Amino acid sequence: MLLLEGATYRYAGYATEVLHDVDLRLDDGEIVGLVGPNEAGKSTLCLVASGLAPASVGGSLKGTLTLDGTPAAGLETHELAQRVVVGFQNPNTQRSGIAATVFEEIAIGPMNLGLPVTETVARTREAIARLRLEHLVERDPQRLSGGQAQLVGIAALLAMRPRHVILDEPTAQLDPAGTHLVGEALRALAGTGASLLIAEHKTDLLDEVCGRIIVIDGGRIVLDGPTAAVFDDPRLAELGVEPPARARLSRALVERGVDPAVVGQAIASAAG
């Protein structure tokens, strides 16, 4: 379980706080979506919840982060990395810059952990299979498309076999097929007991994989609840978040006088 309590955070050299008294709890096996307008503090929350801010980024944090009962404050960065990993939006900055092939790129994390070669290879193969990257293993990681690079970046995180995964806009460069692949991989990961936090603009993906959605605005959590309830909330549009297609469709049908129970049933059966 990842537990963030009373987090108020300020970047180094800035007078104003970017997060205000944020509480976040990720239970094992849970996938939580994080949405909000631009500049709301999603990326900052990802940094704070992963322990990188303030430990590596600097700045000042009031409040505590606890990972499976261990306070994050006393952990070295490599100890932190074995408990929680975070993926950033720009796949170019995710690359290690020292691997000659995609296989090596994905293997670097487990290798850094000092694992035996057989274990490193097993984890790397597993991560490759999760994101169906078999056709890319021999490629130069510097010469991938944006979408491919993003998938490789996620695979490199999965190879760490983390207990907690935080992803900041993991599908920004992906087409619908790639996005779907990421969704499946995240669900499989949660199935192993990992907890996930995903900041995303693509609410359709969140609608598909998340059990809970958190809406953040101006550095404060303004909504937090089950996925369907949050995405059906009328305040969402005012916050600049586009609800998923499912929610928009059901709202339109109900507004035109269709029985809400019938709409719910029809959408459930269409979603399979």
Add this chain to the structure above:
Amino acid sequence: MSVFTRAGTTVLFTIGPFDATLQGVDFAGQTLVRLLAISTAIGLFGLTTEPRSFVLDLERRGLSPRFAFVALATLEAVPAMVERASVIASAQRARGLDTEGSIRARLRGLLPLVGPVILSSLTEVEERSLALEVRAFGKPGRRQLLWRIPDSGAQLAVRSLLMLALVAAIAGRLTGTFPALP
């Protein structure tokens, strides 16, 4: 008269005011052989050894992972910088920058490229270092490397022979079998 480094007694031949002495020619020959030996060794190393494999093998033999990372990242960064520079050059050309023509025009065209190339590399540095930390780059201790550079029996034999030859040469010098230069 000998105007070069060595004075000699045995004059072999004379060109104008210069005398070529036996000692002088002997010294020149030895220096030439040394320079040849050094430059062929460096050349051979460069031609036969891929820098990447070299660094990884050094790490396998005990080089610190941190140092290996710096060396590998530098090797990979150069082509990336070149590529970035060419993208930025195209972008600047599209805005009307002149990167062809006289040397002066080209030099003037270079300036608007240097800033963006360096800046765009620097802005990503923080996120890059965070991404490395997430993958446990700071963990102390050895890594179990996946890479293993093939090392055949023949290579091992040649290496051992060369090592023996080196030891023999040093021993020869110390015992006076191969005397140093006069």
